[in-house]
Structures are given as structure tokens and as C-alpha cells.
Amino acid sequence: MRILISADMEGxxxxxxTGDVVPGTEQWQRFRRLFTGDVNACVTGLLVGGATGVVVNEAHSSQRNLLLEDLHPSAVLLTGRHKPLSMMEGIRGDVAGVVFLGYHTGAGAPGVLAHTYLENSITGVWLDGVPASEGHLNAALAAEYGVPVLLVTGDNLTxxxxxxxxxxxVEFVVVKECVSRYAALCLPPAVTSERITAAARTAMASAGQVRPSPTAHRIEIEFDASHLADAAALxxxxxxxxxxxxxxxxxxxTDAMKAFKVVTYVAAGAVEDVYG
Incomplete structure (x- = not known):
């Protein structure tokens, strides 16, 4: 059974x-190693649980954060930007389950580095009338392909x-407890790795294709400034x-997420310096 890991970094x-996840900073270099450690712990558990292959899709920012040279040798890495399905590229085909690793809460919600796609310009996203995080959006996409979510890791609020x-x-691993948007009670990697491996192994009991559920969807987005909505409405x-x-x-x-990606690109292009 082939499993997909959608690996984000904020969680x-x-x-x-911010400096922990912005490419090029000293802290980013440090946390790339911890991020890769979380992924490797997950791969180990999935394989012990019966996975025959693991694809890791880089899902954060530049999507070039994980250290390939340190990646578990039984995994393959899908890295780089401009993937058609972005965070969920690789979900098509014979995937028997997906892991949301390093995920976070959505825009407008409490949580460590909470946001939805754009770091600070989107204040809320709704999927079919329900407030939605990236995890919620991606789970709906996975369901369309008949792929179950097996495991979620991140802060406690996620x-x-x-x-x-x-x-x-599904299985959950809390790697830190949110204190504020920029603070958390953090467990050391030796502890989180052990917990992620154990949860991934257990989660494999739920792996396997389910009936796909394609359906129409509505997405609504609220920005922090009127000109971003004006740009998106074009x-x-x-x-x-x-x-x-x-x-x-x-x-x-699938169409909803492609449109959402376009809208966020257009809105991001309308942000001007410190005034947004």
C-alpha cells in the first residue's frame, strides 16, 4: 500500500x-532538520505498519525545505513549487491513505502560526459554509479520490x-501546546519522534481506498483589506x-482547490509592502 505524506512546517x-519557517534564515536551517526528523519518524511507522511505499509531498512555502540527504531511504520526495494540486499533489492513483504532518489551524483561528495559504492577508476561509483550515480543504480533496486521512500531527488546537x-x-500526535500565535510548550524531538512513529504504525490499520465522493463545493474567502478582494474578484x-x-x-x-490557488496567487500579488 502506497501512502502520501503531505508535510507542512508550521506544525x-x-x-x-516566523524565522523558524522562512527560507534563508538561520533558524529555518535548524528547523529543517527537526522537520525532516518528524517526516522520517512517520515514514518509519508507516512502513512497520504495512506500507509498501511512501511519497512525501513538500507542502510548505517554497516546498524545498526537507533535507533530501537525510530523508528515510525508503521514502521518495516530491519537492518544488507549482504542483497542480499543491499540498495534495500525489493524491491521485493507488494511494491508500494520507498523513497531514506538521499541519496548523486556519486563518482567523487561534493556534501556532495559524493561517490559510497566505500568512497574514486572509482572515477566514469557509468550505460549504463551515470555517476551514488547510487540513479541512485537503481532507475534502482526499475524499474526492477515495483516500482516507490516517494521521494528523501539529499543535494541540490543530x-x-x-x-x-x-x-x-484518525490518529493524532500533539507535538506542542499552543500558548500564543508565536509561543508553545514544545516536546523535544526524541519524544515527538517516538509518538509519531507509534501513531503512524497504528494508523495503517485504517489504510485502504474508500468510495470516492466527488461533489460540488463552495469556497468563500475573507481578506484583511478591500483591495485584495477587488483583485480576487477579477x-x-x-x-x-x-x-x-x-x-x-x-x-x-479538485476544481475548487485549483481556483482557490489562483485566487490566493492573485491576492498575494496585490499586496504592497508594509501597507499590505
């Missing part, structure tokens, strides 16, 4: 602030959100819903 062991919305019956099918809010409908979750 990795020890990460608490795991609470997943359990109450998009992944109520995208065909996207409509103004308010001064700072836009929305669009899509026949499938």
Missing part, C-alpha cells in the same frame, strides 16, 4: 515563530480542530460578497 516539532471537523476517527467565476469577502462555486473539489 512541526519546536516551530513557533488536532482538536481536525477531530471535530474533517478527521474525527478571476472568472469569483464574485464579490462584501467589501473584503469573495466566493466561488466549483463542480468538484
Amino acid at each position: 512541526a516539532t519546536g516551530v513557533t515563530w 488536532c482538536v480542530e481536525a477531530a471535530s471537523t474533517y478527521a474525527p476517527s 478571476v472568472p467565476t469569483v464574485e464579490h460578497l462584501g467589501v473584503r469577502r469573495v466566493g466561488f462555486d466549483a463542480e468538484t473539489m
